[in-house]
Amino acid sequence: MLELRLVQGRLLKMVVEAMKELVTDANFDFSSSGVSLQAMDSSHVALVALLLRSEGFDHFRCDRNHSMGMNINNVSKLLRCAANDDIIILNADDDSDTITFIFESPKQDKLADFAMKLMDIQNDHLGIPEAEYQAIVKMRSLEFARICKDLSSIGDTVVISVTKEGIKFSTRGGIGSANIVCRQNTTVDKPENSTTIEMKEPVSLTFALRYMNSFTKATPLSNTVTISMSSDMPVVVEYKIAEMGYIRFYLAPKVEDDD
Amino acid sequence: MLELRLVQGRLLKMVVEAMKELVTDANFDFSSSGVSLQAMDSSHVALVALLLRSEGFDHFRCDRNHSMGMNINNVSKLLRCAANDDIIILNADDDSDTITFIFESPKQDKLADFAMKLMDIQNDHLGIPEAEYQAIVKMRSLEFARICKDLSSIGDTVVISVTKEGIKFSTRGGIGSANIVCRQNTTVDKPENSTTIEMKEPVSLTFALRYMNSFTKATPLSNTVTISMSSDMPVVVEYKIAEMGYIRFYLAPKVEDDD
Amino acid sequence: MLELRLVQGRLLKMVVEAMKELVTDANFDFSSSGVSLQAMDSSHVALVALLLRSEGFDHFRCDRNHSMGMNINNVSKLLRCAANDDIIILNADDDSDTITFIFESPKQDKLADFAMKLMDIQNDHLGIPEAEYQAIVKMRSLEFARICKDLSSIGDTVVISVTKEGIKFSTRGGIGSANIVCRQNTTVDKPENSTTIEMKEPVSLTFALRYMNSFTKATPLSNTVTISMSSDMPVVVEYKIAEMGYIRFYLAPKVEDDD
Numbered sequence: 001m002l003e004l005r006l007v008q009g010r011l012l013k014m015v016v017e018a019m020k021e022l023v024t025d026a027n028f029d030f031s032s033s034g035v036s037l038q039a040m041d042s043s044h045v046a047l048v049a050l051l052l053r054s055e056g057f058d059h060f061r062c063d064r065n066h067s068m069g070m071n072i073n074n075v076s077k078l079l080r081c082a083a084n085d086d087i088i089i090l091n092a093d094d095d096s097d098t099i100t101f102i103f104e105s106p107k108q109d110k111l112a113d114f115a116m117k118l119m120d121i122q123n124d125h126l127g128i129p130e131a132e133y134q135a136i137v138k139m140r141s142l143e144f145a146r147i148c149k150d151l152s153s154i155g156d157t158v159v160i161s162v163t164k165e166g167i168k169f170s171t172r173g174g175i176g177s178a179n180i181v182c183r184q185n186t187t188v189d190k191p192e193n194s195t196t197i198e199m200k201e202p203v204s205l206t207f208a209l210r211y212m213n214s215f216t217k218a219t220p221l222s223n224t225v226t227i228s229m230s231s232d233m234p235v236v237v238e239y240k241i242a243e244m245g246y247i248r249f250y251l252a253p254k255v256e257d258d259d
Numbered sequence: 260m261l262e263l264r265l266v267q268g269r270l271l272k273m274v275v276e277a278m279k280e281l282v283t284d285a286n287f288d289f290s291s292s293g294v295s296l297q298a299m300d301s302s303h304v305a306l307v308a309l310l311l312r313s314e315g316f317d318h319f320r321c322d323r324n325h326s327m328g329m330n331i332n333n334v335s336k337l338l339r340c341a342a343n344d345d346i347i348i349l350n351a352d353d354d355s356d357t358i359t360f361i362f363e364s365p366k367q368d369k370l371a372d373f374a375m376k377l378m379d380i381q382n383d384h385l386g387i388p389e390a391e392y393q394a395i396v397k398m399r400s401l402e403f404a405r406i407c408k409d410l411s412s413i414g415d416t417v418v419i420s421v422t423k424e425g426i427k428f429s430t431r432g433g434i435g436s437a438n439i440v441c442r443q444n445t446t447v448d449k450p451e452n453s454t455t456i457e458m459k460e461p462v463s464l465t466f467a468l469r470y471m472n473s474f475t476k477a478t479p480l481s482n483t484v485t486i487s488m489s490s491d492m493p494v495v496v497e498y499k500i501a502e503m504g505y506i507r508f509y510l511a512p513k514v515e516d517d518d
Numbered sequence: 519m520l521e522l523r524l525v526q527g528r529l530l531k532m533v534v535e536a537m538k539e540l541v542t543d544a545n546f547d548f549s550s551s552g553v554s555l556q557a558m559d560s561s562h563v564a565l566v567a568l569l570l571r572s573e574g575f576d577h578f579r580c581d582r583n584h585s586m587g588m589n590i591n592n593v594s595k596l597l598r599c600a601a602n603d604d605i606i607i608l609n610a611d612d613d614s615d616t617i618t619f620i621f622e623s624p625k626q627d628k629l630a631d632f633a634m635k636l637m638d639i640q641n642d643h644l645g646i647p648e649a650e651y652q653a654i655v656k657m658r659s660l661e662f663a664r665i666c667k668d669l670s671s672i673g674d675t676v677v678i679s680v681t682k683e684g685i686k687f688s689t690r691g692g693i694g695s696a697n698i699v700c701r702q703n704t705t706v707d708k709p710e711n712s713t714t715i716e717m718k719e720p721v722s723l724t725f726a727l728r729y730m731n732s733f734t735k736a737t738p739l740s741n742t743v744t745i746s747m748s749s750d751m752p753v754v755v756e757y758k759i760a761e762m763g764y765i766r767f768y769l770a771p772k773v774e775d776d777d
Contacts, residue, residue: 074434081409081437098435109444109454110402114413116435143628150599154632175592176616176634178599185627195627333693340668340696357694368703368713369661373672375694 002030002066002092002099005059009088009103011221011241013079018218018239018247019048020076022211027123030066034245038125046211047234047250049128056244058087066092068099069121078114128250133228133236134203135162139182139195141225141239145216147180152209154178157254161204162197162229171209192223203229205253212237215249261289261325261351261358264318268347268362270480270500272338277477277498277506278307279335281470286382289325293504297384305470306493306509308387315503317346325351327358328380337373387509392487392495393462394421398441398454400484400498404475406439411468413437416513420463421456421488430468451482462488464512471496474508520548520584520610520617523577527606527621529739529759531597536736536757536765537566538594540729545641548584552763556643564729565752565768567646574762576605584610586617587639596632646768651746651754652721653680657700657713659743659757663734665698670727672696675772679722680715680747689727710741721747723771730755733767 006012019026019039026039026048034057037050054060082088082103089102096118103112147169151158155171155178162168166183186194218239219225228236234250241247265271278285278298285298285307293316296309313319341347341362348361355377362371406428410417414430414437421427425442443456477498478484487495493509500506524530537544537557544557544566552575555568572578600606600621607620614636621630665687669676673689673696680686684701702715736757737743746754752768759765 071434077412077434078437080412081439083405107444109442110439111442112409112437112439114435114437146601150630153595153598175589175595176632178596178630178632180599180628180630183627183629185625330693336671336693337696339671340698342664366703368701369698370701371668371696371698373694373696 001061001063001094002090003059003061004035004057004090006056006088007058009082009086010084011244012088013082013084014218014220015050015052015241015247016072016076016079018221019050020072021214021217022046022249023048023072025069025071025119025121027067027069027121030062030068032062034060038123038128041211041214045208045251046214047126047128049246049248049250051245051247052241053245056241064094066094067123068092069119069123070099070116071119074116078116081112081114131230131233132200133233134200134230135228136198137162137167137195137227137229138197138224139167139227140193141216141219141222143182143195144225144227145219147182148209148212148216151178151180152213156209157206158209158212159204159206160227160229160235161202162199163202164197164199166195167197167227203231205229205231205235207235207251207253211249211251215251218247218249221247260320260322260353261349262318262320263294263316263349265315265347266317268341268345269343270503271347272341272343273477273479274309274311274500274506275331275335275338277480278309279331280473280476281305281508282307282331284328284330284378284380286326286328286380289321289327291321293319297382297387300470300473304467304510305473306385306387308505308507308509310504311500312504315500323353325353326382327351328378328382329358329375330378333375337375340371340373390489390492391459392492393459393489394487395457396421396426396454396486396488397456397483398426398486399452400475400478400481402441402454403484403486404478406441407468407471407475410437410439411472415468416465417468417471418463418465419486419488419494420461421458422461423456423458425454426456426486462490464488464490464494466494466510466512470508470510474510477506477508480506519579519581519612520608521577521579522553522575522608524574524606525576527600527604528602529762530606531600531602532736532738533568533570533759533765534590534594534597536739537568538590539732539735540564540767541566541590543587543589543637543639545585545587545639548580548586550580552578556641556646559729559732563726563769564732565644565646567764567766567768569763570759571763574759582612584612585641586610587637587641588617588634589637592634596634599630599632649748649751650718651751652718652748653746654716655680655685655713655745655747656715656742657685657745658711659734659737659740661700661713662743662745663737665700666727666730666734669696669698670731674727675724676727676730677722677724678745678747678753679720680717681720682715682717684713685715685745721749723747723749723753725753725769725771729767729769733769736765736767739765 022041023039034053087104091100101114151171155173159170169180184197215237222239226238234252237249281300282298293312346363350359357374360373410430414432418429428439474496481498485497493511496508540559541557552571605622609618619632669689673691677688687698733755740757744756752770755767
């Protein structure tokens with residue numbers, strides 16, 4: 001028996017929109033501790049990891065572990081039928097091949113239920129080791145999204161370099177070259193607008209802009225984004241989900257000698 | 260001689276936008292009592308009926324009955340040239356093959372006139388008998404539009420069922436199935452937000468969602484929509500046009516034994 | 519050595535957007551007096567002339583005259599990376615084949631630089647004689663843009679006629695015919711909303727609406743537009759750029775005997 005209730009239903013809408021561009025089918029893993037998901041993008045280059053802790057839900061009952069395969073695009077279609085202020089309830093019987101989404105309007109005058117067929121998805125769970133990172137940058141998620149979008153109009157890859165002074169995004173293309181530097185600044189009016197850098201040593205890595213732009217679909221989930229980098233390791237782009245968990249994107253750097 | 264003047268010109272803009280998706284060509288029938296129109300959609304499945312009473316106009320002169328054939332898309336093009344706060348005037352001489360649309364800006368500093376050629380359209384007038392309906396539901400037009408749009412992402416047809424408790428919209432498609440229930444509620448802050456049900460006996464009918472979605476183009480005309488249903492009769496979806504009349508859409512139910 | 523600094527960087531963004539639709543490649547001419555540009559549209563029918571005076575910049579240093587060829591679409595791509603409140607700086611060394619665009623955020627926490635390759639463009643400079651015009655109309659730029667757009671849904675050409683009473687825009691097409699008259703009115707609440715006419719003798723000229731619509735891409739630059747006309751001369755459609763200069767569009771009238 002699975003029963004979840006989330007008054008802030010729009011969080012679930014945003015989570016699914018955040019990964020829809022990258023992930024086609026995925027298993028949602030339900031356990032007493034919460035909901036988690038791990039999925040590679042269709043070209044097997046980027047990894048998405050989601051965690052929604054049970055404490056973040058207004059009601060959470062999960063009698064035994066369930067792994068439920070869903071087509072993310074179909075889930076997105078259903079969740080688009082929920083208004084932003086709707087309460088969202090998920091229900092599934094043990095051994096059922098369907099999951100039910102229920103959307104309650106705040107005034108209780110409208111009630112929608114959707115039964116969706118589950119899928120059988122083969123999924124090799126990757127162990128993601130907790131790593132130490134050479135540099136961890138926290139910045140405004142909107143700023144990060146804007147930079148990735150802007151650089152995409154110039155080139156295909158971005159070099160992200162972190163020093164004590166700031167984080168630099170560089171690209172190069174047919175038109176010319178571009179560098180965007182965000183300086184560390186912690187003395188701003190609002191803490192969520194600051195750019196903070198924790199750095200053990202400078203690091204500089206190259207990534208495909210296409211994936212970075214997909215990651216920024218998670219921007220509505222959080223005012224800030226955390227970018228964790230170490231040489232020869234995948235970057236982690238993390239958006240916290242208020243009081244519930246996070247969505248993390250992993251992307252291996254490009255190995256290039258020609259820069 | 261035909262002379263019409265409507266200070267709230269935007270009503271006319273909305274009326275034409277409301278039927279543009281369904282109707283290609285139609286006769287506007289002018290008489291001393293007002294303007295009316297009856298037209299089938301191009302696939303001859305749905306019927307549109309419009310009434311704008313002469314009392315609703317700021318000036319209305321119609322010396323003798325005129326039936327003027329117009330291409331709705333062309334009328335829409337002309338009316339899009341009118342600003343929302345423009346006064347709209349229609350003029351036609353007897354036996355003229357053109358009609359003139361005049362748009363006056365409220366400050367009288369801009370005056371636009373458009374002469375449009377009329378068309379000869381064969382039109383069999385259908386007598387629509389005033390019927391008794393088993394169930395009449397009045398609900399927010401925006402809610403109805405949202406529900407038709409949402410269900411379209413799941414299936415192609417909608418089963419509309421009315422009971423004393425409420426109105427239920429159901430569909431089924433490749434993804435799964437969906438039910439949306441709006442409960443009767445009359446104790447809301449604003450009467451135009453209430454859902455009211457007058458019912459003699461429960462009724463449940465199946466319709467093509469495509470047409471329902473076309474009908475909802477009339478949503479800007481009215482805060483509420485009235486849905487009148489009886490077994491084996493076309494549903495009537497009516498949007499009142501403030502102090503002027505209405506636009507009504509008729510659609511025959513689908514006969515299906517497989518539900 | 520070239521160094522320009524413009525705190526109101528959005529002006530530069532708007533200037534480039536204003537001519538992007540008409541001009542593919544063009545030489546920007548830098549001298550101690552400012553920046554100017556002259557370019558024909560790709561079909562060699564319309565002419566664009568731009569002037570940005572050095573006094574309008576917050577810093578302007580130009581040691582010797584430079585003519586720098588740029589692809590307008592590429593410049594637009596770069597400038598779209600500048601936020602509306604960014605300060606824009608242009609830098610170029612003498613004899614360099616690149617120009618650098620620098621965008622500074624107002625809080626100085628973000629700094630972007632873009633190096634763009636310059637092009638070699640053949641450009642015959644046309645002498646545009648200062649002419650006397652039979653009629654000069656000043657009107658709201660938004661109104662002019664709206665009229666050109668509205669008439670495009672009816673016909674392909676516009677006859678612009680000026681009399682003491684007002685300016686009339688007429689077109690004719692498959693649907694019918696249209697006339698829009700803006701009356702001279704100087705007694706409005708805000709002077710920038712007035713329509714003023716200086717006229718020596720009535721004039722009536724025919725133009726391709728397609729070009730007029732392209733000119734109106736400059737609408738964000740100014741609340742008013744000035745239309746100067748004389749028989750058998752190109753019309754001048756001018757948008758002033760606050761305290762800096764102007765962008766002017768020239769278009770030869772169509773010679774038609776069939777009206």
